[in-house]
Amino acid sequence: MAGTPNLLVFREDLRLADNPALDAAINDGRPLICIFVYDRVSHAPWNAGGARQWWLHHSLIALSGDIEKAGGRLYVFQGQQNEIVADLVNRYQINRVFWNRRYAPYQIDEDKHLKNQLNDAGVHVTTCNGRxxxxxxxxxxxxxxxxxxxxxxxxxxxxxxxxxPILPTATNFSPNVEGLKADCIENLGLLPQGYNWAKNFPTNWTPGExxxxxxxxxxxxxxxxxxxxxxxxxxxxxxxxxxxxxxxxxxxxxxxxxxxxxxxxxxxxxxxxxxxxxxxxxxxxxxxxxxxxNPNMIDQEIRHQFKKFPWNYDEGHFEAWKNGRTGYPIVDAGMRQLWQTGWMHNRVRMIVASFLVKHLLIDWRQGMSWFWDTLVDADIAANTASWQWVAGCGADAAPYFRIFNPMTQGQKFDPNGDYIRKFVPELSGLPLKYLNTPWEAPSNVLDNCGLSLPRDYPLPIVDHKFARKRALESYAQIKS
Ligand SMILES: Cc1cc2nc3c(=O)[nH]c(=O)nc-3n(C[C@H](O)[C@H](O)[C@H](O)COP(=O)(O)OP(=O)(O)OC[C@H]3O[C@@H](n4cnc5c(N)ncnc54)[C@H](O)[C@@H]3O)c2cc1C
CATH class of the missing domain: 1.25.40.80 (Serine Threonine Protein Phosphatase 5, Tetratricopeptide repeat)
Known part of the structure; x- marks a missing residue:
């Protein structure tokens, strides 16, 4: 490799087109080392969850292939970004480092620290908005x-x-760096170990640019x-x-x-x-x-009065919610869609989140953490803002007293019952009239479709009217 190379750190910008940091690095004209650092410890509990790890694995393979086609190589490392960058800068006498900015408070701290460290060592850092x-x-x-x-x-x-305007796709990468050893993507251990809960993901998604x-x-x-x-x-x-x-x-x-x-x-x-x-x-x-x-919103309510909310954690209820076995078909369909695809429709995210925090009175942070682990799109800003929105404790939040009725939500937004039938197949034989309220189906209707409750599908884990009243009373406690 001729001349002192530049360094580009890929993070949450796994693409070659319209990538401002990459564009700036390539236009600088020097040979370029492209790296990705997988850090599995520094940001606990905000390290990528299981579903996002699955995505990352495939996305890195796609990016690495695209860079190779354009004559370069993606060097993948495991460890702490700041240590690995500092080491490379020393070893290759790098004068310029490029990256696109990240916005979670812990990421801002990490990146600021790295930038200061590099600047102190006389290294020029270019940061861009690519997100x-x-x-x-x-x-x-x-x-x-x-x-x-x-x-x-x-x-x-x-x-x-x-x-x-959109920036051009990067095409001209530098060839391999002599002597630079990196990890291979397979070694990052991003795919499920043991039981393959992601087996259906590839039929739903094609990660990569x-x-x-x-x-x-x-x-x-x-x-x-x-x-x-x-x-x-x-x-x-x-x-x-x-x-x-x-x-x-x-x-x-x-x-x-x-x-x-x-x-x-x-x-x-x-x-x-x-x-x-x-x-x-x-x-x-x-x-x-x-x-x-509001950097604290990742785990603290924007509306301070919610700090005193009387949450009521019940392990059995939380497990039923996670596994799609609450006895409310639209809630269970959503939670099973999440298991099967790593994604859930926005309307159903609102219904299941409301059910958790209002019907079950389980702290929004518990739901947010489950989403963090299971969503392929888990996003620190959208996930926390949306959970706080549903719980009523965020900015511009849905009023707490607006409590979704899971039966009418199901009837309104899944009017033919196709969504419930797809993800809760044991109910697929039920007539539409009872699809959102299987516990109301007369025994002859259940017999006709070979269904026995709770043998084949659970009864509601909480009564809707009771839960609604209890949620409103709990809210009244913090309001006063
Ligand atoms: C409890 C809860 C948790 C959520 N967690 C996440 C999350 O971790 N990551 C995430 O990307 N979205 C989250 N959302 C927002 C929304 O559900 C998803 O962005 C949307 O379902 C993604 O599907 P789509 O790409 O088909 O959306 P589309 O309807 O096609 O929207 C296009 C894009 O707009 C953005 N968007 C849409 N709705 C929202 C929203 N309400 N808030 C912020 N951005 C939005 C997304 O980037 C989305 O890809 C959450 C919503 C709720 C109610």
């Missing part, structure tokens, strides 16, 4: 305070003018045309399924934004459908703004 449309600290209300409500935030984002592009194109060709209504229907493909790709940075919100704008300009997508979809992308941005302004 968001706009930096979270650039949003302030008219009075200079932080945003807490989505609608004014969305208006502010919309009135910003143009999103930056190409998979993300295909997903976006399919969405823009079809589901976006009816997104406003379709996004609420878990029984249909009404949303983009882009969340795990966004989480791993295989596609950027900038690419999505421009792809939508181009289709609108061409007259392919009606304005109002595009607007609704872009507002969801803005919810993601809003979550990051909330996180930046």
């Amino acid at each position: 968001l449309l706009f930096e979270p600290w650039t949003f302030k209300t008219g009075s200079g305070g932080p945003y807490r409500v989505f609608t004014p935030f969305w208006k502010a984002l919309r009135s910003r003018g143009k999103v930056r 190409k998979g993300a592009k295909v997903r976006l194109r399919q969405f823009l060709d079809a589901a976006v045309l009816n997104y406003k209504d379709g996004r609420n229907r878990p029984d249909k493909t009404g949303t983009s399924g882009l969340s795990p790709h966004l989480q791993h940075g295989e596609i950027s919100p900038v690419q999505i934004w421009h792809a939508v704008a181009d289709r609108v300009a061409a007259g392919d997508i009606p304005d109002h459908q595009a607007e609704t979809f872009l507002s969801e992308i803005a919810w993601r941005e809003f979550s990051y703004v909330l996180l930046y302004d």
